[in-house]
Amino acid sequence: MGDKKIILNEETGQPIVAAICSARIAERNIDELIGLCKGIMADGSIVQAEADFLLKWMESNQSAAHQWPANILYSRIEGYLSDGILDDSEKEELFTLLKQITGGNNITDMVQSMATTLPLDTPPPIIEFEKRIFCLTGAFTVGSRDKVTKLIESKGGKCVKAPTLSTDYLVIGIIGSRDWIHSTHGRKIETAMEWRDTGEVQISIVSEEHWIKFV
Structure with missing residues (x-):
């Protein structure tokens, strides 16, 4: 052979x-x-x-x-x-x-539901951390809100409790997002969506699954 x-x-x-x-x-x-x-x-x-x-x-x-x-x-x-x-x-x-x-x-099904029901950016953006401002909403599969905040801070980013005019990303945790899918989007999401869609603020709305790829 x-x-x-x-x-x-x-x-x-x-x-x-x-x-x-x-x-x-x-x-x-x-x-x-x-x-x-x-x-x-x-x-x-x-x-x-x-x-x-x-x-x-x-x-x-x-x-x-x-x-x-x-x-x-x-x-x-x-x-x-x-x-x-x-x-x-x-x-x-x-x-x-x-x-x-x-x-x-199923997590994958939940992410697919988020992509079709929640106002996520399409296509999803590249996530940068250095000197970028993040707002978190929902519960995250990677850990507590405090852990997610520390991950962002360790990469040079900053977290705020509510969206502001200087916020770069609103990150939606997968766990708990079903509440928004089946009822309202939640105040943070509604605010970010309104600012983004009117062009008032350049804020990106992304899922935890997309965000974690850059961590």
Whole structure:
């Protein structure tokens, strides 16, 4: 048998076949993770030992841990267990997140609903942080509002509690956005939408999913 020709990716220098295999492994791992999450949720609650297990599993399967939505779960559990204790409120939040990831309130479906129902910028803009002003609304899958604020500040941005004439971005958290989809958009969104659509202020309205790509 003759030698097989190895085709390299021009950008990474890695064999394309290896890249394809890696992607397939990551996809299988994501499927396995979703199965694990469903098993943990079966009794309607979550205990710390189960959260510890999920974190260790993702640490052992890095190809999956850094893909959506596992990267969100990884970050959240890592934060919850940073003090060694999973308290009751964290258990409740984690169970809700597992439900969204496994299809109870699927994150991808929620993002698609946001894209069609909420007044997000189309196409979504490039997110810059240095000396940019952000306003946050809703609850975020990556963590608490305080954590999101610190992420923005660490990259040179600033957060304000309500949109102002100098605000550059309004970021809508995925969790909790269903309230706006099925009722009103919320005051922050309505204000930003009015300013943007009248051209009064150059403010961009983006989803958490888009924002996190630049973090």
